[in-house]
Amino acid sequence: MLEHIYTNILGNTDILFQKYHKWFENKTEKEEDLELFILLQEDLFSDMIFEKGSTTGDYMLRNGKHLTFETELSIDEQYFRFIVEHVAKYDAYTDVNSRKIVVDIEHINNKPTILHEMLHAHEFILQKRKPLLKEIVLLELYKDLKPKLSQRNIDIDTWIFNHANIPHNEELAVAGGEHDLLFFLKSIDLDIRCGFELLTVFGYDYTRNFKELGLL
Numbered sequence: 349m350l351e352h353i354y355t356n357i358l359g360n361t362d363i364l365f366q367k368y369h370k371w372f373e374n375k376t377e378k379e380e381d382l383e384l385f386i387l388l389q390e391d392l393f394s395d396m397i398f399e400k401g402s403t404t405g406d407y408m409l410r411n412g413k414h415l416t417f418e419t420e421l422s423i424d425e426q427y428f429r430f431i432v433e434h435v436a437k438y439d440a441y442t443d444v445n446s447r448k449i450v451v452d453i454e455h456i457n458n459k460p461t462i463l464h465e466m467l468h469a470h471e472f473i474l475q476k477r478k479p480l481l482k483e484i485v486l487l488e489l490y491k492d493l494k495p496k497l498s499q500r501n502i503d504i505d506t507w508i509f510n511h512a513n514i515p516h517n518e519e520l521a522v523a524g525g526e527h528d529l530l531f532f533l534k535s536i537d538l539d540i541r542c543g544f545e546l547l548t549v550f551g552y553d554y555t556r557n558f559k560e561l562g563l564l
């Protein structure tokens with residue numbers, strides 16, 4: 349047990365903590381604003397954190413278990429750094445391995461863009477710490493979104509089919525990391541919660557794309 353703890357603490361986590369600490373001590377005013385903004389949006393990801401009262405929190409209760417992971421799954425507990433700089437190519441990007449969300453200085457107030465990057469971070473945290481629970485988030489999102497989209501005359505299965513088969517999907521993966529089914533569905537959930545036009549958080553021209561296909 350002790351050995352296990354030391355390996356974890358003195359291994360990768362130690363380097364990440366040092367980086368985080370250095371950033372924390374030297375962060376700019378804009379980075380502090382970005383940090384605050386991000387932490388204020390965490391409620392939107394309560395299902396990915398398995399908080400009580402969220403769709404996934406209820407799932408755990410239904411199965412006779414009462415598990416919460418609030419000390420492990422939120423962004424600020426994983427040494428994520430929030431960097432503001434001039435990014436030439438993108439509005440923002442997330443480097444999960446070095447735990448940083450980087451936002452272009454022109455986009456620090458761009459909520460959909462920041463939520464998109466937070467979603468990458470949350471998906472990484474779940475995959476790394478609780479991969480099976482990640483699949484439960486996916487199932488619960490599907491069940492929750494199906495009737496909500498149906499009310500808007502959208503068939504969720506058709507949308508999933510198109511997401512899985514859109515030709516530039518592989519280019520997307522190269523350019524901006526994984527945008528898998530969980531990412532797709534959670535981005536739609538965020539659109540609904542924030543009152544955005546559907547597929548805004550997903551980005552990559554999906555709104556136009558789905559309109560051209562007659563799906564939106």
Ligand SMILES: [Zn+2]
Nearest residue numbers: 464468524525
């Ligand atoms: Zn992305």
